[in-house]
Amino acid sequence: MAEAISPLDPDNMPRSPGATYQDLLDTDTHEVPEVLREQSPKFLGNADVAVTRYTSREWHEKEVAHLWRKVWQFACREEEIPEPGDHIRYDIANLSFIVVRQNDGSIKTYPNACLHRGRMLKEFDGRASELRCAFHGFAWELNGDLKDIPADWDFCHVQKDEFGLPEIPTGTWNGFVFINPDPECGPLDEFLSDLDRQFQRWDLSKLYISMHAAKVMPCNWKIAQEAFCEAYHVNGTHPQILKGLGDCNSQVDIWENCARVITPGMTPSPLVGDVPDNEVMRAMLDVREDEPLPPLPEGMSPREWSATMARETLREAAPDLVDVYCDAELVDSIDYTQFPNFHPWGAFNRIVYRFRPNGDDHRTCIMECFLLMPFSGERPPAAKVRWLEEDEPWGKVVGFLGQIFDQDSFNMPKVQAGLETTYKPGITLATYQESKVRWLHHKLTEWVEDAS
Numbered sequence: 232m233a234e235a236i237s238p239l240d241p242d243n244m245p246r247s248p249g250a251t252y253q254d255l256l257d258t259d260t261h262e263v264p265e266v267l268r269e270q271s272p273k274f275l276g277n278a279d280v281a282v283t284r285y286t287s288r289e290w291h292e293k294e295v296a297h298l299w300r301k302v303w304q305f306a307c308r309e310e311e312i313p314e315p316g317d318h319i320r321y322d323i324a325n326l327s328f329i330v331v332r333q334n335d336g337s338i339k340t341y342p343n344a345c346l347h348r349g350r351m352l353k354e355f356d357g358r359a360s361e362l363r364c365a366f367h368g369f370a371w372e373l374n375g376d377l378k379d380i381p382a383d384w385d386f387c388h389v390q391k392d393e394f395g396l397p398e399i400p401t402g403t404w405n406g407f408v409f410i411n412p413d414p415e416c417g418p419l420d421e422f423l424s425d426l427d428r429q430f431q432r433w434d435l436s437k438l439y440i441s442m443h444a445a446k447v448m449p450c451n452w453k454i455a456q457e458a459f460c461e462a463y464h465v466n467g468t469h470p471q472i473l474k475g476l477g478d479c480n481s482q483v484d485i486w487e488n489c490a491r492v493i494t495p496g497m498t499p500s501p502l503v504g505d506v507p508d509n510e511v512m513r514a515m516l517d518v519r520e521d522e523p524l525p526p527l528p529e530g531m532s533p534r535e536w537s538a539t540m541a542r543e544t545l546r547e548a549a550p551d552l553v554d555v556y557c558d559a560e561l562v563d564s565i566d567y568t569q570f571p572n573f574h575p576w577g578a579f580n581r582i583v584y585r586f587r588p589n590g591d592d593h594r595t596c597i598m599e600c601f602l603l604m605p606f607s608g609e610r611p612p613a614a615k616v617r618w619l620e621e622d623e624p625w626g627k628v629v630g631f632l633g634q635i636f637d638q639d640s641f642n643m644p645k646v647q648a649g650l651e652t653t654y655k656p657g658i659t660l661a662t663y664q665e666s667k668v669r670w671l672h673h674k675l676t677e678w679v680e681d682a683s
């Protein structure tokens with residue numbers, strides 16, 4: 232059984248010495264919204280988490296049966312299928328679905344399997360006026376009604392009005408399309424209610440995909456995902472940004488189906504003590520020692536300077552937000568996770584991650600990064616996914632952030648390898664800093680273990 236969630240008094244959670252995130256918010260030059268003032272630490276126990284969750288085939292198969300076949304999951308963005316007939320293939324573990332834009336603008340999802348002899352209906356994304364199978368030519372309308380059976384004199388036993396494509400639950404949230412393979416599932420808005428409450432101020436539906444990159448990573452999907460669920464590893468994995476990232480100041484908040492870690496930017500880690508402003512800037516702007524830094528106006532902190540620069544970039548595309556966003560919304564990493572694998576960042580940094588098993592292989596996974604951008608005028612077309620080869624760095628497509636991903640990626644196969652050989656049956660997590668990882672496993676216990 233999952234241990235019951237018990238909220239702890241924020242003052243009693245173990246916390247790093249030095250300023251808290253809330254202390255930093257007190258220095259903001261603009262009004263800080265309530266959503267950032269909220270604190271929701273949760274103590275979910277300190278028990279080790281079984282290594283078999285990352286290594287065993289049996290656990291993977293339980294995950295497929297009780298999680299991936301049952302849960303609401305992010306399939307695509309709405310702007311990837313803007314016109315009637317646009318369809319996208321979404322695969323999860325050994326399942327495949329086609330998400331199809333309808334003539335009336337709504338979206339339907341079908342299992343990606345022909346009702347004749349089962350061939351996958353669509354192997355590629357694209358635009359079509361009908362859904363026709365390439366094997367013998369059975370065809371369905373976009374809305375799933377049967378359209379054509381070649382040589383139908385030979386199929387008198389088929390009831391045409393009962394031979395429509397089965398539909399699976401589909402819904403949208405903030406421009407994201409969610410599907411659920413389980414026709415008996417609960418409502419999407421209930422499942423997303425915590426996340427939705429958090430994003431009232433940040434409208435992601437008005438954005439478009441300006442970059443989408445994907446890569447097969449040689450590790451279980453949770454190893455890759457968990458590398459982005461805490462800032463505790465910054466000291467060990469990204470020491471070059473310690474002077475400009477308040478890793479230990481991070482705030483971790485846990486609700487029922489979503490959680491977040493907020494890590495402040497342009498402020499030194501408590502681990503390195505006082506750092507001159509120019510060194511904070513150099514660390515975060517990735518400026519070499521022999522290159523000049525942009526000038527920091529007298530009396531302005533690096534956080535304030537960074538927020539000012541971000542306001543300039545918003546001025547054209549989203550002028551209404553320029554003076555609304557506080558410094559923290561423009562500078563900090565506000566990294567949300569909606570169970571099980573959807574990670575939209577809040578506020579200005581419009582990054583979205585997704586991690587999922589790579590087909591039916593539990594020792595590899597697909598990691599994706601989307602960048603969402605505001606636009607003025609007509610919505611630009613969504614960027615197509617760019618698949619990185621095994622040895623291609625993230626830095627090639629995601630810039631400075633990509634260099635950070637490459638450092639994270641370097642650990643992943645080594646974590647898998649270590650877990651395959653360890654004599655210790657469980658991994659041990661920090662009480663506070665790794666509580667989002669703990670929460671993920673708490674949810675997995677509920678969905679996968681308790682259900683089987």
Ligand code: FES
Nearest residue numbers: 345347348364367
């Ligand atoms: S399997 Fe699709 S038409 Fe035969």
Ligand SMILES: [Fe+2]
Nearest residue numbers: 458468635639
């Ligand atoms: Fe990292």
